Amino acid sequence: xxxxxxxxxxxxxxxxxxxxxxxxxxxxxxxxxxxxxxxxxxxxxxxxxxxxxxxxxxxxxxxxxxxxxxxxxxxxxxxxxxxxxxxxxxxxxxxxxxxxxxxxxxxxxxxxxxxxxxxxxxxxxxxxxxxxxxxxxxxxxxxxxxxxxxxxxxxxxxxxxxxxxxxxxxxxxxxxxxxxxxxxxxxxxxxxxxxxxxxxxxxxxxxxxxxxxxxxxxxxxxxxxxxxxxxxxxxxxxxxxxxxxxxxxxxxxxxxxxxxxxxxxxx
Numbered sequence: 001x002x003x004x005x006x007x008x009x010x011x012x013x014x015x016x017x018x019x020x021x022x023x024x025x026x027x028x029x030x031x032x033x034x035x036x037x038x039x040x041x042x043x044x045x046x047x048x049x050x051x052x053x054x055x056x057x058x059x060x061x062x063x064x065x066x067x068x069x070x071x072x073x074x075x076x077x078x079x080x081x082x083x084x085x086x087x088x089x090x091x092x093x094x095x096x097x098x099x100x101x102x103x104x105x106x107x108x109x110x111x112x113x114x115x116x117x118x119x120x121x122x123x124x125x126x127x128x129x130x131x132x133x134x135x136x137x138x139x140x141x142x143x144x145x146x147x148x149x150x151x152x153x154x155x156x157x158x159x160x161x162x163x164x165x166x167x168x169x170x171x172x173x174x175x176x177x178x179x180x181x182x183x184x185x186x187x188x189x190x191x192x193x194x195x196x197x198x199x200x201x202x203x204x205x206x207x208x209x210x211x212x213x214x215x216x217x218x219x220x221x222x223x224x225x226x227x228x229x230x231x232x233x234x235x236x237x238x239x240x241x242x243x244x245x246x247x248x249x250x251x252x253x254x255x256x257x258x259x260x261x262x263x264x265x266x267x
Contacts, residue, residue, distance in 0.1 A: 004175055012037075012176055016183035024188075034201030037180060045173045045203040049166055053208070056162035060155050067151040074144050081137040088130050095123050159212035166209045173203050 015037050024035045100116040107115055181198055 004172060008176070009179055012180045013183045016180045020184050020186070020188040034198060035184075038177065038198065038201035041173055041177055041180075042201055042203050045169060048169050049206055052162055052165050052169070053206075056158060060158050063151050063155050063158075067148060067155070070144050070148045070151070074141065074148065077137055077141045077144065081134060081141060084130055084134045084137060088127070088134060091123075091127050091130070093127075095119060099123075156215060159215075163209040163212040166205060170203060170205050177202060 019035050019037060100119045101112065102119060103110070103115055104118075107118075184198075
């Protein structure tokens, strides 16, 4: 983040006095709101916000992919575990006396204790693979749930870092706007009436920042149990319906220099 030193501050003061002497912004109806300097601040802020969003997307995209894959595997593993447990429930842990006394071919003269031991070994050989498979699936399911929660926590932390960086960028650009407007209203012929025209071009924090800061308070990191989860949360491309306008908007529907087709300082 570039520092806001005295050289930049003096440049903003000088530009504010020049715009004030030129009576910008105009208070006449139908004239564009704001000034080219405020438009430059706004566009510079948007460029920095888009760069932060791109950096964040590149960072969390692999985590979203891994999380989506786990979201598809966890329900499948749960269903496999339920099938194995159903098979285990159908097989008793121990055989009763009648089942232990069942004789096979060639066991007519075999002692009863030997026959019972053979039937117990056969029963254990049938049940043991299912027990081992259930234990393996349970351990695998626990590991996937832990990884799913870890990925969610990492994504959440990255989003909070990105939101904080955008908040710092917004605070910095608003420092420049405040220094500029403080000198502008002193030099402008109608300095007491240009406040609404200036506020129309104030940079606004994008909606995804507030969404990242708010998160999902009711979701402590649960994993899917009935089906796969969706992929990364889509970033809204249109203007949200809340108090925060989407990136690229300028607040109230007041004509600005960009709306009227006039060249901005960047052009």
